Amino acid sequence: MGTTTATHSGEINYINEFKGLKSWFTSLDHKRIGLMYMISVMFFFLLGGLAALLLRLELLKPGGQFLTPDQYNQVLTYHGAIMVFMVIIPGIPAVLGNFFLPLHIGAKDVAFPRLNLASWYVFMFGALLAASTMFTSKIDTGWTFYTPYSIKTGTAVVTMVLAAFIMGMSSILTGLNFIVTVHKLRAPGMTMHRMPLFVWALYSTAILQVLATPVLGITLLLLVAERTLGVGIFDPALGGDPVLFQHFFWFYSHPAVYIMILPAMGVVSELITTFSKKTIFGYTAIAYSSLGIAGVSFFVWGHHMFVSGQSEIAGIVFSFITMLVGVPTAIKMFNWLATLYKGSISFQSPMLYAMGFMFLFAIGGVTGIMLAVLATDVHFHDTYFVVAHFHYVMVGGTLMALMGGFYYWFPKMFGKMYNESLARLTFIFIFVGFNVTFFPQFILGAMGMPRRYFDYIPAYQSLNAISTVGSWLIGTGFLLSLYVLVQGLRKGEKAPANPWGSKTLEWTVPSPPIHTNFEVDPIVKAGPYEYK
Amino acid sequence: MFWLNLAHAESLMPTAATDVAAQVDNLYKFLLISSFISCAILIGGMIFFAMKYKRKTDNDKTAYITHNTFLEFLWSFIPLVIFLGVFGWGWHIYHQMRHMPENGLEIHVTGKQWAWEVQYKSGVKTANLVVVPIDTDVKLILNSMDVIHSFYVPSFRIKQDAVPGRYTALTFNANKLGDFHIFCTEYCGTQHSGMIGTLKVVSKEDYDKWLEEESKVSTLPLAQRGEKLFQVKACAGCHSASDMSVKVGPTLYKKFGAEEELNDGQKLKVDENYVRDSILNPNTHIVKGFQANVMPSFQGQLSEVELSALIEYIKTLK
Numbered sequence: 001m002g003t004t005t006a007t008h009s010g011e012i013n014y015i016n017e018f019k020g021l022k023s024w025f026t027s028l029d030h031k032r033i034g035l036m037y038m039i040s041v042m043f044f045f046l047l048g049g050l051a052a053l054l055l056r057l058e059l060l061k062p063g064g065q066f067l068t069p070d071q072y073n074q075v076l077t078y079h080g081a082i083m084v085f086m087v088i089i090p091g092i093p094a095v096l097g098n099f100f101l102p103l104h105i106g107a108k109d110v111a112f113p114r115l116n117l118a119s120w121y122v123f124m125f126g127a128l129l130a131a132s133t134m135f136t137s138k139i140d141t142g143w144t145f146y147t148p149y150s151i152k153t154g155t156a157v158v159t160m161v162l163a164a165f166i167m168g169m170s171s172i173l174t175g176l177n178f179i180v181t182v183h184k185l186r187a188p189g190m191t192m193h194r195m196p197l198f199v200w201a202l203y204s205t206a207i208l209q210v211l212a213t214p215v216l217g218i219t220l221l222l223l224v225a226e227r228t229l230g231v232g233i234f235d236p237a238l239g240g241d242p243v244l245f246q247h248f249f250w251f252y253s254h255p256a257v258y259i260m261i262l263p264a265m266g267v268v269s270e271l272i273t274t275f276s277k278k279t280i281f282g283y284t285a286i287a288y289s290s291l292g293i294a295g296v297s298f299f300v301w302g303h304h305m306f307v308s309g310q311s312e313i314a315g316i317v318f319s320f321i322t323m324l325v326g327v328p329t330a331i332k333m334f335n336w337l338a339t340l341y342k343g344s345i346s347f348q349s350p351m352l353y354a355m356g357f358m359f360l361f362a363i364g365g366v367t368g369i370m371l372a373v374l375a376t377d378v379h380f381h382d383t384y385f386v387v388a389h390f391h392y393v394m395v396g397g398t399l400m401a402l403m404g405g406f407y408y409w410f411p412k413m414f415g416k417m418y419n420e421s422l423a424r425l426t427f428i429f430i431f432v433g434f435n436v437t438f439f440p441q442f443i444l445g446a447m448g449m450p451r452r453y454f455d456y457i458p459a460y461q462s463l464n465a466i467s468t469v470g471s472w473l474i475g476t477g478f479l480l481s482l483y484v485l486v487q488g489l490r491k492g493e494k495a496p497a498n499p500w501g502s503k504t505l506e507w508t509v510p511s512p513p514i515h516t517n518f519e520v521d522p523i524v525k526a527g528p529y530e531y532k
Numbered sequence: 533m534f535w536l537n538l539a540h541a542e543s544l545m546p547t548a549a550t551d552v553a554a555q556v557d558n559l560y561k562f563l564l565i566s567s568f569i570s571c572a573i574l575i576g577g578m579i580f581f582a583m584k585y586k587r588k589t590d591n592d593k594t595a596y597i598t599h600n601t602f603l604e605f606l607w608s609f610i611p612l613v614i615f616l617g618v619f620g621w622g623w624h625i626y627h628q629m630r631h632m633p634e635n636g637l638e639i640h641v642t643g644k645q646w647a648w649e650v651q652y653k654s655g656v657k658t659a660n661l662v663v664v665p666i667d668t669d670v671k672l673i674l675n676s677m678d679v680i681h682s683f684y685v686p687s688f689r690i691k692q693d694a695v696p697g698r699y700t701a702l703t704f705n706a707n708k709l710g711d712f713h714i715f716c717t718e719y720c721g722t723q724h725s726g727m728i729g730t731l732k733v734v735s736k737e738d739y740d741k742w743l744e745e746e747s748k749v750s751t752l753p754l755a756q757r758g759e760k761l762f763q764v765k766a767c768a769g770c771h772s773a774s775d776m777s778v779k780v781g782p783t784l785y786k787k788f789g790a791e792e793e794l795n796d797g798q799k800l801k802v803d804e805n806y807v808r809d810s811i812l813n814p815n816t817h818i819v820k821g822f823q824a825n826v827m828p829s830f831q832g833q834l835s836e837v838e839l840s841a842l843i844e845y846i847k848t849l850k
Contacts (some may be wrong), residue, residue, distance in 0.1 A: 069722045142719050148696060149679040149720060154825055236697025242680055243695060276585070278594040285604055307682065307691045309700040312630045316623055323615035327608055333574055334607040338600075340581035344592030347582070355578060362574040366567035369615060373622035375556050376563065378629060379689040382682060382717035446545050446560075448686025450717040453725035457713070501590070532596055 013415065013512040028113035029515060033120055034099030035413070040124060041091055042482075047131070048082035049478060051075050056437070056471035059464050062456050072454040073140040074155075080143030081160065085167050086127050088398050089256065092263035093209075094123070094174055096405045097202045099413060101178060103506035103513065104196045106187025106522040111180035119173035126166030133159050142452060144253070145220070147234035147245040151227055158227055161220045168213045168220075171259075175209030178202055187505075189524035196504045196528040197286050201266025204290040208255045208262075208297065216252035219245065243308055250301035258297045260394055262290055264401030265332055268354050271404050272336050274502045275351035276343030279529040282335040289328035296325045306377050315374055322372040329365055333358065348500070349423035353404025356431045360396025364389060367442065382452075385445025391438045403430070403481065410485075411499050415512040416492030418484050426481045433473025440466045504528050546686040549708040549733065553689040555625050563618060629690060632703050633669035641672045643681030643694035645828060646723035647766030648714060656746040659766040660729035665739035666709055672702040678828065682718035685731050693718055706733040722826070723780060726769065758845025761838055770827065773849050781827060782819045788847045793820045807843050 014031045024032055054075050058067045067075065098116065102109050110116050133139050133156035141150040141157060150157050182203045186195070195203075223245070225231045232238025234245040265286075273280045280286065302310060302318030336358060345351070367389040371377050380386060407423050410416075440463040445451075449460045456464065498507040505522055506513070548554045639662065640651040650658045664670045674683055674694040683702060684691040692702040714729035734742065749760050762768055770780035777783060782792075788807070793799050795818040800806060809816045811834065814827035834842070 069725070073719075073722070073724075140721070146680060146719070152679060153721065236695075242697070276594065277587075277592065279596055279598060281597060282599045282604055285599065306626075308693045309695050309698065312627070315626065319619055319622065323612075323619045326615050327612050330611040331604070331608050334604075337574060337577050337581070338597070338603070340578060340585065342595035342597070343581070343585050344587045344594050345582050345585050346587040355582065358578050359575050362571050366563075366570055369618065370560070370563045370567070372615075373559065373563065373618050375622040375625035375629065375689075376560050377622075378626065378691050379556055379560075379686070381691055382684075443544055448546050448684070448713065448715065450684065450715045450725075452719040455725040457728070531594055 014515045015512055017515050028117055030098050030102050030110045030116060033116050034095055036120055037090060037094040037098060041087055041095055044082050044086035048079055048087055051079035053471055053475055055079060056468040060468045062458055062461055069454045074138045076452060077139050077142050084143050085164055088260045088394055089171060091402050093202055093205055097263060100506055101181060101199060101202055103517055104199050104504055105190050106505050106524060107185035108516045110177050111184055112177050115173055116177055119170045123167055123170035126163045130160055130163035147242045151235045158224050161223055165217050165220045168217050171209050172213045175206035178206035187522045187524055194524055194527045197269035198266035200287040201262045201290050204294040205259050205262045208259050208294050212252045212255035219248035246305055246308055250304045254301040255297045258293055260398050264398040267401040267405040268357050271350050271354035271408055272339050273529045274500050275348060276340055276345050277531045278339055278343040279531055281338035285331055286335050289331050292328045293325060300325055303372055306374060307381050319372055319374045326369055349420060349427055350404045350408035352424060352427040353400050357397060357400040360392050360400060364392030364396055380445055382450055383445035384441040384449045384451055387451045388438045388441035388445060396434060411495030412506055412511045414489055415495050416488050417495050418488030418492055422484045426477050426484060429473050429477030429480060433470050433477055436470030437467050437474060503530055549687040549706050549712060550704050551707060552628055556689040559621050566614060632671055632701055636669035636671040638671045638673060642675050642677055644677040645721055646727040647769050648729045654743060654747055656743060657764045659764045663732045663734060663742055664706060665736040666706055666733050669705050674700045674702060679720050680718045681716045681720050684715045684717040685712055687712040691717055709733050754841045755844040755848050758841035761842055762845055782822060784846050785849050794818060795820050804843055807846055808839060
C-alpha cells in the first residue's frame with residue numbers, strides 16, 4: 001500500500017525474542033496477548049463444543065438417553081454460556097483484533113499495553129470462575145439467566161453471574177483500548193478512511209462493548225443482590241418485576257450479538273478483497289454501515305420480547321426498528337457480492353470460509369427478517385427456528401469468519417504455512433456438517449418444537465436425528481482443524497512476508513513480525529485495497 | 533423413513549386451526565418465497581461470479597471499481613421497501629392476535645412447574661387440558677405460580693408468556709375440531725419439556741355436555757374426587773399411580789400402609805399424616821434416592837376436604 005517497507009528478514013521475531021513461560025505471562029506485546037487469548041478461546045471452544053455434541057446425542061431419539069433432565073439443562077446452560085461469553089464475544093476482537101489492529105494501522109502496539117494484559121487476566125479469572133461451577137453445584141438457568149427462575153433455582157447462579165460480570169469487565173477494557181488505539185496511534189497518512197475495514201468493524205464493536213456491557217454488569221449485580229440480600233427487584237414474590245430483567249438483559253445482549261458479528265464482517269471484507277485481488281466495493285458504505293448497525297442495535301432489544309407481556313405498541317416499535325437494522329446488513333452483503341465482480345478469485349481455504357460465511361449469513365439474515373415480523377415471530381419465538389437462526393448467524397457467520405481469518409493470518413502469526421488441502425477439507429466438513437445440523441432445525445421450529453427441550457414428541461424424531469448426525473461432521477471438521485494447526489506449527493514451510501498478495505500493512509513486515517511490529521515507522525500514502 | 537416423514541408437506545407446518553393461523557401462514561409463505569429469491573441472488577450471484585472470475589494466473593488484471601451510487605441506492609432501497617412491507621403485514625395480523633374479544637369465553641390458565649392448571653368460570657378445573665367450543669371467541673387469562681412459562685399452541689400460531697405476579701392474555705377462535713398440542717416455550721426447569729397439554733376443540737353441544745359432567749365432581753365419593761384432583765393438580769405428572777414406575781417423584785402405587793426408607797436412613801410407615809406432610813411440606817420426608825426442593829409445597833392450595841380426598845384416593849392404589 002505504498003509504504004516504506006521493512007525488508008529486514010532477520011531471525012529475531014516476537015516469538016523467539018524472549019523466552020520462557022514468564023516472558024509470556026508478563027508480556028505487554030499485543031501479538032503475544034492475542035495468542036494467549038487464542039489458546040484460552042480454543043480451550044473453551046473445545047469445552048463448549050463437547051457440550052454441544054452431548055446435547056445433540058441426547059436429542060438423537062425422544063425420551064431420556066443417558067442424561068437426566070437436570071443434567072441436560074446444565075449441559076445446555078454451559079454450552080450457551082461458554083460459547084457466548086468465552087468464545088464468540090472475545091473470539092475475533094481479542095484474538096485476531098489484538099494481533100492485527102496495531103499492525104493494520106501501523107502502530108507498535110495498542111494504546112494501553114498494560115491494560116491489554118490486565119484484560120486477559122481479568123478474562124481468565126472470570127472464565128475459570130465460571131468453569132469452576134461445573135465442579136460445585138452447577139447451573140441450569142440457560143445463558144440468559146431469566147428471572148425469577150434464576151432466583152428460585154438452587155444452583156450456582158451467583159458464582160456464574162459474577163463470572164459473567166468479570167468477563168464483561170474484560171470486554172470493556174479491550175473495547176476502550178481499541179477505541180483509543182484507533183484514534184491516537186494511526187501511522188502518519190493512515191486517515192480514518194484509509195483504515196482497513198477490519199479496523200472499522202473492530203472500532204464499531206469497541207463502541208458497543210464500552211457502552212452496552214456496563215448495563216449487563218449492573219443487571220447481573222442486581223440479580224446477585226436479589227439472590228443474596230433478598231432485595232426485591234425482579235422477583236414478584238418480593239415485589240419485583242421479572243420482565244424488567246428481560247429488558248435490562250437484552251439491552252446489553254442485543255447489541256452483544258453485533259459485538260459478535262461486526263468483527264466477523266470486518267474479517268470477511270479483508271478476505272474477499274485479498275482473494276479477489278480487487279478493491280472493496282463501497283468502502284464508505286461498509287465502514288459506515290458498521291457504525292449504523294452499532295447505533296441502531298441499541299434500540300431493537302424488545303424484539304426478543306414480543307410475547308413477554310410487553311405492550312402491543314412496544315412490540316410494533318421494536319419490530320419497525322429491527323427492520324431498519326436489516327438494511328445496512330443487506331448493504332454489506334451486496335457490497336461483498338459486487339466486490340467479486342470482475343475479480344481474480346482464488347479458492348484458497350480462507351476464501352472458502354469467507355464464501356461459506358456469505359452463504360450461511362444470507363440464510364441467517366433472511367430468517368432474521370422472518371423473526372422480526374411480529375406475526376410470524378409469535379409462532380417462531382422460543383422454538384428451534386430461533387435456535388437455527390442464531391446458529392446460522394453466530395456460527396455460520398462469526399465462527400466461519402474466525403476460521404477464515406485464522407487460516408488467512410496463520411502464516412503471519414506463526415511464520416509457517418499450513419497444509420492447504422487439509423485446510424480445505426476442514427471447510428467442507430464444517431460447512432456441510434453445519435447445514436446438516438442446523439437446517440433441519442428451521443423445519444423443526446416451524447413445526448412447533450420449542451427450544452431447551454430435553455424430550456420431544458415422536459413427530460420431531462427424524463429431523464432431530466439428521467441434526468445429530470450433522471453435529472458429528474462439524475466435530476470432525478474442528479478436530480481436523482486442530483490437527484492442521486499443530487501440523488502447520490511443527491512441520492509447516494516457512495511463510496513469506498505476503499503469501500496472499502494482500503495490500504494491508506501487516507503483510508509488509510516479515511512473518512512473524514518483530515516485537516515492535518515495524519522496523520521503520522510506516523508512512524501511508526494510499527487506501528488499504530489498492531489492487532490496480 | 534426420514535424421507536417418508538418429510539414427504540408429508542403438512543408436517544412442515546402444523547395444521548392451521550384458526551383464521552389467524554391461516555393468515556400467518558400466508559405471510560410466512562410470502563417471506564419464504566422472497567427469502568428464497570434473495571438467497572438465490574446473493575448465493576447464486578456469489579457462485580456465478582466465483583466461477584466466471586476464477587483466478588487463471590497470479591497476474592490476472594482485475595477491474596478497479598470503488599462504488600456505484602445508483603446500484604447502492606437500489607440495494608438499500610429495495611430491501612427497505614420489502615422490510616417495511618412485511619413489517620406492516622406482520623403488524624396487521626399481530627393486531628388481530630392481540631385484540632381481545634368483548635364477550636368471549638374466558639378461561640383462567642395458571643402455569644406452574646410443570647403443568648397448566650385450567651379453571652372455568654363454572655368452577656370446573658382441569659390440568660393440562662383446555663376444552664373449548666368450535667367457532668367461539670376464547671380468551672385465556674394467563675398467570676404463573678412460580679417462574680415464567682409460555683403458553684404455545686403451534687396449530688393456532690399463538691404464544692404468550694405466563695408471568696408470575698401479573699396477568700397476560702391470549703385469544704383465539706378455533707375453526708377445526710380436534711386435539712392440539714400445548715407446549716411450554718419458556719424454559720422453566722427440570723420438566724420443561726414434559727409440560728405438554730392438550731387443547732381440545734369440540735362442538736358446542738359436546739362442550740356443554742362436557743362442562744356439565746365435569747361440574748358433577750363435587751358430588752362424587754371422596755376417593756373419586758381425590759382421583760380427579762390427582763389429575764387436576766398434576767400430581768400425576770411426577771408420581772405414577774398405576775404401577776411401580778418412577779417418574780420425577782416416587783410412585784404412590786401400593787404405597788399407603790407400606791414402610792418407606794428415607795434419605796437419612798430412617799424408616800417410616802406411610803399413614804395419613806405422612807401423606808399430609810408430603811403434600812404440604814414436601815421436604816419433611818425425602819424418600820431414599822430422591823432429592824429435596826423438587827416438589828413445590830401445596831400449602832394453601834388445597835382445602836381440608838380436598839386433602840382428605842387425595843389421601844382416600846391414595847389408599848385405593850393397590
